[in-house]
Amino acid sequence: MTDVNATPETDLRADGVRVTRQRLAILHVLREASDHPRAEDILTRARQQDPSVSQATVYRTLAMLEKAGTVLRNEFDGSGARFELADRQHHDHLIDLDTGAVVEFHSPRIEQLQAEIAAELGYDIAWHRLELYGRKMP
Amino acid sequence: MTDVNATPETDLRADGVRVTRQRLAILHVLREASDHPRAEDILTRARQQDPSVSQATVYRTLAMLEKAGTVLRNEFDGSGARFELADRQHHDHLIDLDTGAVVEFHSPRIEQLQAEIAAELGYDIAWHRLELYGRKMP
DNA sequence: AAGCTATATGCAAATGCTTCTCAATCTTGA
DNA sequence: TCAAGATTGAGAAGCATTTGCATATAGCTT
Numbered sequence: 001m002t003d004v005n006a007t008p009e010t011d012l013r014a015d016g017v018r019v020t021r022q023r024l025a026i027l028h029v030l031r032e033a034s035d036h037p038r039a040e041d042i043l044t045r046a047r048q049q050d051p052s053v054s055q056a057t058v059y060r061t062l063a064m065l066e067k068a069g070t071v072l073r074n075e076f077d078g079s080g081a082r083f084e085l086a087d088r089q090h091h092d093h094l095i096d097l098d099t100g101a102v103v104e105f106h107s108p109r110i111e112q113l114q115a116e117i118a119a120e121l122g123y124d125i126a127w128h129r130l131e132l133y134g135r136k137m138p
Numbered sequence: 139m140t141d142v143n144a145t146p147e148t149d150l151r152a153d154g155v156r157v158t159r160q161r162l163a164i165l166h167v168l169r170e171a172s173d174h175p176r177a178e179d180i181l182t183r184a185r186q187q188d189p190s191v192s193q194a195t196v197y198r199t200l201a202m203l204e205k206a207g208t209v210l211r212n213e214f215d216g217s218g219a220r221f222e223l224a225d226r227q228h229h230d231h232l233i234d235l236d237t238g239a240v241v242e243f244h245s246p247r248i249e250q251l252q253a254e255i256a257a258e259l260g261y262d263i264a265w266h267r268l269e270l271y272g273r274k275m276p
Numbered sequence: 277a278a279g280c281t282a283t284a285t286g287c288a289a290a291t292g293c294t295t296c297t298c299a300a301t302c303t304t305g306a
Numbered sequence: 307t308c309a310a311g312a313t314t315g316a317g318a319a320g321c322a323t324t325t326g327c328a329t330a331t332a333g334c335t336t
Contacts, residue, residue, distance in 0.1 A: 136262075195314060
């Protein structure tokens, strides 16, 4: 059997990590979310599925999933990290300054330019962070 | 008299803000720095010029200068802000993952692309943050 | 199905950075 | 020089996040 049915859960098992109720609840929240929730939001939502989930477990699980490459951590405004599942294509973010909404976008041309610039400076890029902060045009 | 001799100090006066020993010391530190110091570093260095400077004043002054557009706040790695004087051309940062060194660069082409992407999404960019994290090429 | 054991959890205390409170001290314009 | 009000230092408070520890539990082994 290959990984055609790979999910974060099966990945957890593969890593020898235990699949607990709490972890399933948190993964469920991340799968349902489309708004880059904060740790606190994840806690609230996870508790709807499993009231026993604690703050500490949310943080510990998010840290673990981040290390495993399953979730991405964003620090948009300096007041609390916001998370998303890393199951889609790489993308950057545009944050609406008025509503806080997050729009995702992807630009191969910008990525290409980034690599060129880094190369000129003698560097290989491991990762990057590009955030645009703006307001809806009138 | 025009602003040919404009400095952060004269700007302060112009804004009706008092020029204190502490603020001068902090501005001095920022002018001498070329390493994007943290608040703690700024406190230590400012105290060499004026031992009375307190942590609270460093934070208050940095916040004030940031609001005034005199300093830029960077949140490179999520563990403490790093500051720089906003007296030069706009630039982005490349952070060396091995040494923590910060290399500055500027790419009009990337900025242009950013503006185009934002426009396609219906947004005007107020500011942006672009950070490349990489390692020196062999 | 029951037992074992290391992993995972909840709770609460601790941390690290930043901000606030407030009495005392300065800067500045008159 | 003076008064008025802005600014400061010291320490308490805030917030998001992390950690210590006793208990609970997933998942392997009988």
